[in-house]
Amino acid sequence: MSIRIVPEGELTQAAGEIPPLLLPDPKTLYLTRARRLELLAAGHAMADYLNFCARIAHAQHALVAEHPLALPARDAYFTECARHGLPPLGSAAWPRDAVWQDLLDALLGKLLPGTTGIVADAIMTLQGMERSEREARASALLAGRFDSVSAAEALFVWAALSVYFSQLAAALKISTVTEPDESRHQCPVCSQGPVASIVKIGDKAGLRYLHCTLCESEWHMVRVKCSNCESTRDIGYWSLEAQAPGIRAESCGDCHSYLKVMALDKDMALEAVADDLATLMLDAATEEQGFARSAINPFLFPGS
Template sequence: MPKQIIPAGSDPTAIGEVSAPPFARLPEPASLFSRRAQRWNALAAGHDLGPYLRFLAALADVQHRIQEGLAKPEMPDAAARERARSFAMPPLDRNSLALDMASQTLDRLVAAASKIEKPGAAADALDRLRQATPAKRAGMVRNVLAGAIAMEALAEHVYVAAALQVHLARLAARLDAPALVPVGEGACPACGGPPASSIIVGWQGAHGSRFCACSLCGTLWNYVRIKCTLCGSTKGIGYQEIEGGSGTVKAETCDSCGCYVKILHQHKDPGLDPIADDVATLGLDMLVRESGYRRGSFNPFLIGY
């Protein structure tokens, strides 16, 4: 597959456009998943992964619809959030996540997902998940949160991750964005999750700024450009893209840690979604792996790639 390698240490976007951005932008779950469903449907047209993208669009629509009537998720108390801030820890502690509340969301998602069109393997996985004991489901939740998913159960975990995205986005949306602080390289300041990708935004007051996008709660956090989002190195940074493409999705590679994370130029195409377009550019992943780099980001809908 042809490629273009942009010299290491350079970023083709005009740095001079960058303004003073906020550190974090919280998700808006009321519109997040419906917009993603629309994006996946748009990407599916004429795409080699069309059937899978249409399935994900239907699943994102389920994520949107199951929120109606869900009880507000239980938030950490003010003292716990302040304590987390003082120790530069995310206020949403993934280790003490209220599994009962997450389970309610998962139950709803399983029921609603049974009515959408899906590939045979996805239907079988949903049946297995429906029949799983509460203890086994709780174990799957912990697997997704830890990013440790067994190969033989990848498909079931897609549904679990989808439910967790809804639950964590609803939690993160209730945080105080100005109170969030950096908690470490490659970690979401709201929930501690890894990034799915990063985006260069075109928002008023933040045009040209780079934000990492949490793979689970959907929080965006500002991050310095031409710097590895995983290890923090500023040396040996390069960019690869598919030759002849739109130039809006590139892989930012790091020679220090040997990993890459995609960077989406949303300021050029406002329709780009950090989860959906990551999946739709799987061909770029294959290209970059041929160069010896490992995928360093996490996307629950690319588990196994």
């Protein structure tokens, strides 16, 4: 089943129906992530990097408050996307506003003080770069061409793009409908992949949602199903329970990929991006079994 976005008011959700899509709340999510990263850093082998990523998340939180974005009207664009079943913020169709580069400049300005080494070099390189070059890097990353952008530069470009897209996603006035085809491996809002999946608690107890690595939206997918190829035939689970309670790697024997599943009933403080980054030991153990990660973490790019 795929999720298609339709104009607000065209469809209403029936009582008790599973919400197919949860739009983000950028006013709180980056602060929650920053605090979780700081908590996870205590005593962690990657403490310095987790704390640096917490700085980025704090800066993202500040940008949301300092640079609030309104969703452009863009005439009939959103109606046409709904008509043709296209993600409204998909990189193939959405014409990015130059404001995302203003967000990047502000982010870099917040992070450069106190930063040294390769990371500081990457920040200064981006600061001195022509906007056309930065647009080219953004386009490459959104198209999945990670090897064409250095991992250090990708970290900051993606962080700014996330603040841009998450605010636009939060402002969407839409409804959603599920349709009978197999295409839930990409975000129905921006077309990017999930960083991890979350099994919810509360009024959505037991439901699994995939968390977008870019716009921070979440979309429903049934459990015990590959989030990459949607096979249900050969699903396996791997865990390091003592080190990471509530987190398992869900592997697929058909496409040989895996994605982490985080159960909030085991640990309600789990946060998709932060806890994915802090459990790279589980990635290593799963990859030793012959599976390849199907997603990127926005703080860990496989660039050059």
